Amino acid sequence: MFANQRRNEILHMIQEQKTVSVQELSEKLNVSAATVRTDLNAMEKQELLIRTHGGAMMKEKEDIDKKYAIREKKHRSEKQRIAAVAFEYIEDGQCIILDASTTCFELAKFIKESTKRLTIVTSGLTTATMLKENPNLTVIIIGGIVRSGSNSIEGLIGHELLKKVNVDTLFTSAYALNASDGLTDFSLYEVELKREMVATAHKTIALIDNSKLGKSSIATFAKIDDIHRLITDQSLSPELTASFQAAKVPVEVAN
Structure with missing residues (x-):
């Protein structure tokens, strides 16, 4: 699975569950925890999510849409x-x-x-x-x-x-x-x-x-x-x- 595909899946899971953990994503995507952290950090820089201790959470819709x-x-x-x-x-x-x-x-x-x-x-x-x-x-x-x-x-x-x-x-x-x-x-x-x-x-x-x-x-x-x-x-x-x-x-x- 390419990085874009992984990050697509991560965003989809966050939109459904509101919060996700590194361990959960690692098991779901069959990649290392280090890879997941790299993805989450990159997605936070793109303002797609908020990093939390051990995972990530969804940004508020008004923040994502920037109204x-x-x-x-x-x-x-x-x-x-x-x-x-x-x-x-x-x-x-x-x-x-x-x-x-x-x-x-x-x-x-x-x-x-x-x-x-x-x-x-x-x-x-x-x-x-x-x-x-x-x-x-x-x-x-x-x-x-x-x-x-x-x-x-x-x-x-x-x-x-x-x-x-x-x-x-x-x-x-x-x-x-x-x-x-x-x-x-x-x-x-x-x-x-x-x-x-x-x-x-x-x-x-x-x-x-x-x-x-x-x-x-x-x-x-x-x-x-x-x-x-x-x-x-x-x-x-x-x-x-x-x-x-x-x-x-x-x-x-x-x-």
Whole structure:
């Protein structure tokens, strides 16, 4: 079992049980206690759990989600620049997906003020509420689970809906992006839905501000070669640049 798979399983157990011990995880995962401690320490640095004496416990949901209203204000100017560039890749008559990220919410603001006729599929409650005011837009919200403190719909209840629409482009952000893991997020349930979005759309455009570059989270929903374009707000590190060049994925910096 790879490290990401182990940490996925650890997070799943913590979400179910609220607390876990090193010994319990060692027996369940069939790895040494030292390996488990390394995993727990790494996951604590990623703010996915709280380390306790002899184990770990779940962070409060509002801490994990960092509350949408708070996240929406962080790096807003960078997200707005990224969104302005992303808007140029939307054509009249298209069907697009917007995930529940705050960056896609900034993109939705441009869409709301436009005269383009579009079909918008979204997992974002705030995004759907705002876009429905524009009569040129057909807004489809993906069904699923809504957690306290979150703007996102999660899970695969809306999986069948995605099969019924022909999506031109998915616009998505992530908790983190690095060369080896690609686009990652901390919510396993949201990751499941994002994987389906990537599989459904003809093109995936990633909108990633500088605070997420070079970092990693618990689960991958898209590798770099699953992405068709990256829009960010600063130049990439040499490692990330090499990975995107190798995958022949264009990178655009929003100035």
